[in-house]
Amino acid sequence: MKRLGVGVIGCGAISGNHFHALEKLDTAQLRAVCDIDPDKLQKAAQEQGVKGYADWRELISQRDIDAVHVCVPHYLHAQISIAALQAGKHVLCEKPLGVSLKEAQAMAQAAKDSGKSLTVCFQNRFNGASRRMKEIIDGGELGPIVGGSAFVCWNRGGAYYTDSPWRGKWATEGGSVLINQAIHTLDLMRWLSGGFELTAASMSAKRLADVIETEDTCDILFTNAQGGRFLLYCSNCGVSNMPVQLHLIFERGEMHMDGPRLTIKKPSGTLFEDYATETKVGKDYWGSGHGPFIADFYSRLQAGQPPFITPDDGMESTRLMEEAYLSSAQGRRRPE
Numbered sequence: 001m002k003r004l005g006v007g008v009i010g011c012g013a014i015s016g017n018h019f020h021a022l023e024k025l026d027t028a029q030l031r032a033v034c035d036i037d038p039d040k041l042q043k044a045a046q047e048q049g050v051k052g053y054a055d056w057r058e059l060i061s062q063r064d065i066d067a068v069h070v071c072v073p074h075y076l077h078a079q080i081s082i083a084a085l086q087a088g089k090h091v092l093c094e095k096p097l098g099v100s101l102k103e104a105q106a107m108a109q110a111a112k113d114s115g116k117s118l119t120v121c122f123q124n125r126f127n128g129a130s131r132r133m134k135e136i137i138d139g140g141e142l143g144p145i146v147g148g149s150a151f152v153c154w155n156r157g158g159a160y161y162t163d164s165p166w167r168g169k170w171a172t173e174g175g176s177v178l179i180n181q182a183i184h185t186l187d188l189m190r191w192l193s194g195g196f197e198l199t200a201a202s203m204s205a206k207r208l209a210d211v212i213e214t215e216d217t218c219d220i221l222f223t224n225a226q227g228g229r230f231l232l233y234c235s236n237c238g239v240s241n242m243p244v245q246l247h248l249i250f251e252r253g254e255m256h257m258d259g260p261r262l263t264i265k266k267p268s269g270t271l272f273e274d275y276a277t278e279t280k281v282g283k284d285y286w287g288s289g290h291g292p293f294i295a296d297f298y299s300r301l302q303a304g305q306p307p308f309i310t311p312d313d314g315m316e317s318t319r320l321m322e323e324a325y326l327s328s329a330q331g332r333r334r335p336e
């Protein structure tokens with residue numbers, strides 16, 4: 001099997017998770033990195049022992065590059081991903097799939113037109129607890145879903161925003177706690193519940209109003225076609241990064257995820273399961289999914305299969321987020 005050549009565009013905080021994941025693969029090989037910051041570029045190129053490019057356009061024109069990982073600020077995801085797809089490269093884009101539905105749709109269309117794979121990094125679907133929840137739901141023992149709730153209470157202080165000034169701005173981050181942190185939990189709840197529509201959202205900057213333009217706190221109600229209610233609360237005002245909690249209620253049972261721990265109430269009894277021993281590499285963050293997510297993407301490419309997390313998944317999350325931002329603004333639209 002010929003390894004696929006990979007370029008990582010953006011050598012900031014999350015890039016280490018991509019480098020670590022790629023090191024372990026026999027399906028793909030890191031061949032180039034790119035960053036506009038010369039220090040970050042030099043450090044990444046030296047540490048990874050690969051070629052460095054200051055301009056992503058040059059990287060995507062290289063013949064030995066088959067796929068790129070887009071790890072740059074949100075407002076650049078669509079532009080770089082579309083150009084890479086048009087240049088004949090597969091694209092693994094960090095979340096979100098664009099800062100607006102229009103961008104996400106353009107990215108999905110570019111993938112369709114090029115015949116190349118496009119996926120979005122919702123790696124928490126690959127956490128042991130997430131996979132187990134999906135397996136139980138698909139098994140049908142708990143019956144139809146009735147509703148659920150999710151809590152994401154993390155801590156992001158002023159320096160998190162001032163150190164990477166694209167964060168905290170509508171034009172470059174596209175929002176904050178929802179589009180950057182809670183997007184994973186929104187995707188998980190949507191994936192596990194079978195989907196829902198936005199009912200209403202409220203957002204505010206409770207702690208960082210003098211640092212960011214965007215929201216540090218948000219609550220949303222979604223409703224599915226059967227009238228099931230799904231509540232998402234997220235805030236970057238926590239005192240620490242508390243474990244993400246997700247509670248799903250079914251006609252014949254319940255599941256409660258508390259970080260890596262699961263409580264499963266079935267008609268036959270209650271199970272307690274713990275996935276805390278899964279290995280983590282790179283930036284410390286929720287879950288352990290970058291490794292298995294990236295490995296799965298390249299295994300599927302080698303097998304000629306579409307990605308597990310499709311452009312439709314990315315578009316759906318971006319659509320729901322966009323509706324939430326508009327709902328909260330009560331007619332005060334975000335800048336396009």
Ligand SMILES: NC(=O)c1ccc[n+]([C@@H]2O[C@H](COP(=O)([O-])OP(=O)(O)OC[C@H]3O[C@@H](n4cnc5c(N)ncnc54)[C@H](O)[C@@H]3O)[C@@H](O)[C@H]2O)c1
Nearest residue numbers: 010011012013014034035036037071072073094095121164
């Ligand atoms: N999946 C996850 O759990 C997870 C976690 C953290 C970040 N992320 C995502 O990863 C992406 C990057 O976030 P980060 O925290 O690493 O940000 P960061 O600010 O630390 O890094 C971004 C990097 O992109 C570089 N860059 C900016 N413009 C560029 C351009 N035109 N060409 C090349 N490089 C450019 C910057 O110099 C910087 O090094 C975002 O989409 C973010 O949401 C995902």
